Amino acid sequence: MTGGVNDVYLVGCSRTAFGRFDGEDQDLAEQAVRGALADCGLSWGDVEFAAGGTNGETKPDNLVARMGLTGIPFVTVKNGCATGAVALGTARNGLIAEQREIACVVGYDNHARGAFSASPARYGIGDWYGATGMMVTTSYFALKIQRYLHEHDIDPRILGHVSAKAFDYAASHPLAWRRTPVTVDEVLDSDMVNDPLTRLMFCSPDAGGVALILARGPRAFDLCDKPIRLAAVELRGRRPGSFEVFSPWLSPGVRTSPSVDAAAAAFRAAGVRPQDVQIAQVQDTESGAEIMHLGETGLCAPGDQGAGYLTGDYLAGGRLPVNTDGGCIANGEPVGASGLRQVHEVMTQLQGRALGQQVPGHLRIGFTHVYGAPGISACTVLVAEGASS
Amino acid sequence: MGLSVVDPSLFSSLDPVVLQGSACAACAAHVFPAQGTCPMCAGIEVAPVPLPTAGVVWSWTTQRLAPKPPFRTDEFAPFSVGYIDLGPVIVEGWLLGKTDWMIGESVRLALAKAWTDDGETVFTYGFEVAE
Ligand SMILES: [Zn+2]
Numbered sequence: 061m062t063g064g065v066n067d068v069y070l071v072g073c074s075r076t077a078f079g080r081f082d083g084e085d086q087d088l089a090e091q092a093v094r095g096a097l098a099d100c101g102l103s104w105g106d107v108e109f110a111a112g113g114t115n116g117e118t119k120p121d122n123l124v125a126r127m128g129l130t131g132i133p134f135v136t137v138k139n140g141c142a143t144g145a146v147a148l149g150t151a152r153n154g155l156i157a158e159q160r161e162i163a164c165v166v167g168y169d170n171h172a173r174g175a176f177s178a179s180p181a182r183y184g185i186g187d188w189y190g191a192t193g194m195m196v197t198t199s200y201f202a203l204k205i206q207r208y209l210h211e212h213d214i215d216p217r218i219l220g221h222v223s224a225k226a227f228d229y230a231a232s233h234p235l236a237w238r239r240t241p242v243t244v245d246e247v248l249d250s251d252m253v254n255d256p257l258t259r260l261m262f263c264s265p266d267a268g269g270v271a272l273i274l275a276r277g278p279r280a281f282d283l284c285d286k287p288i289r290l291a292a293v294e295l296r297g298r299r300p301g302s303f304e305v306f307s308p309w310l311s312p313g314v315r316t317s318p319s320v321d322a323a324a325a326a327f328r329a330a331g332v333r334p335q336d337v338q339i340a341q342v343q344d345t346e347s348g349a350e351i352m353h354l355g356e357t358g359l360c361a362p363g364d365q366g367a368g369y370l371t372g373d374y375l376a377g378g379r380l381p382v383n384t385d386g387g388c389i390a391n392g393e394p395v396g397a398s399g400l401r402q403v404h405e406v407m408t409q410l411q412g413r414a415l416g417q418q419v420p421g422h423l424r425i426g427f428t429h430v431y432g433a434p435g436i437s438a439c440t441v442l443v444a445e446g447a448s449s
Numbered sequence: 450m451g452l453s454v455v456d457p458s459l460f461s462s463l464d465p466v467v468l469q470g471s472a473c474a475a476c477a478a479h480v481f482p483a484q485g486t487c488p489m490c491a492g493i494e495v496a497p498v499p500l501p502t503a504g505v506v507w508s509w510t511t512q513r514l515a516p517k518p519p520f521r522t523d524e525f526a527p528f529s530v531g532y533i534d535l536g537p538v539i540v541e542g543w544l545l546g547k548t549d550w551m552i553g554e555s556v557r558l559a560l561a562k563a564w565t566d567d568g569e570t571v572f573t574y575g576f577e578v579a580e
Pocket of ligand 1: 473474475476477478487488489490491492
């Protein structure tokens, strides 16, 4: 049961603190890679394949200038919020297709305060759209969750519970950014940004780096007491009927989402069901996103999220602990690192060595989900197997 | 006519005001603004079409903070934005006259002042409560 030749495992991981950062972007990447190698007792010379991504201006493959010129293939990824998951999938595929054994995956970014302004031309839209104040990401999130709450009859106060949960988890995580607990009422009473979303419901762009070491086949069990099998990593794009950022129009037909498609594909590939998942991460760019993504991934029946938050389903002792490191809301979103932060958190939870609040009990199946512009989603299924815990 | 607008290609008529979309001959999908191909079925037989001027609020929000450039305004005040279900297509646009809305409210198309350019008022489209 352990280490089939085409099974790929996570054997090492490391993340930096997330938040504001004064150094160079690749300082974050280097720190994460060195940490992940040390985590499984390897050195850069052991790495046979690498994949990495950033949304910034540096070239990830130039990390070899810091790590060592070993001549390995290093694939660069730039897929917005899905960058980390795509890099992870690329490394997995590289190990299998080329029958290599050890891969390194890295994601990092160092965004300036208030980054993420967008130009219409980049999205193929006329200048009028930006000039009339409609090219605003917070507005998009608000319009989307406003409709979702209406269609599924969810109390808008649940948005406050999402952020309060995030800050509560982050309070016990040494590397999260915003670690001060905030009450539901404080979230709801903070400044309204775009109805129904308030200031404390949004994540902010910041800095961070994460790296993972992958191993194929039985070798994984020599490197790690409890390797975590990468049972699925699936990327999907939008189909007609999806509701994406910067859309002057929507179709009135059946609503679709790349998140629905990516999650279904990941569960199918892994041979598990959403109800088998014991720990999860879903994209929480703002608190409404977490509510929608719990429904779209199948982790919760659409409309039941409200009851889930009120009864503590998503807390450490609940049915399905979600975003246990505080998610994007409390960690911020360095775009290139964010998806790998999710995998890092679920991996360490499955191994019983979470940096923050450890979920109790024997965890076997984890799940991660990212979603971003211009309508892409990537999901992973992670499985703890082999060595007893 | 002679009215100055944010982008003439958005309109099939200014008096009365009507938005211009495009419709696909193959799948009947309507999109806004008009474009030359159909993103729904990848069809290329697409023609301009005037859109209905009345609909209902499908979703809404109010922009409480001034957007960053390229947003243009003479003087910022919070304004509402919504998606309006016009039947064949759901169109995004300003919601005029108030900042607190309900999904399902009936609205109709109107022109609204966007900003002033060299003393001349530039208009965009929006939707106001239909009596
Ligand atoms: Zn068509």
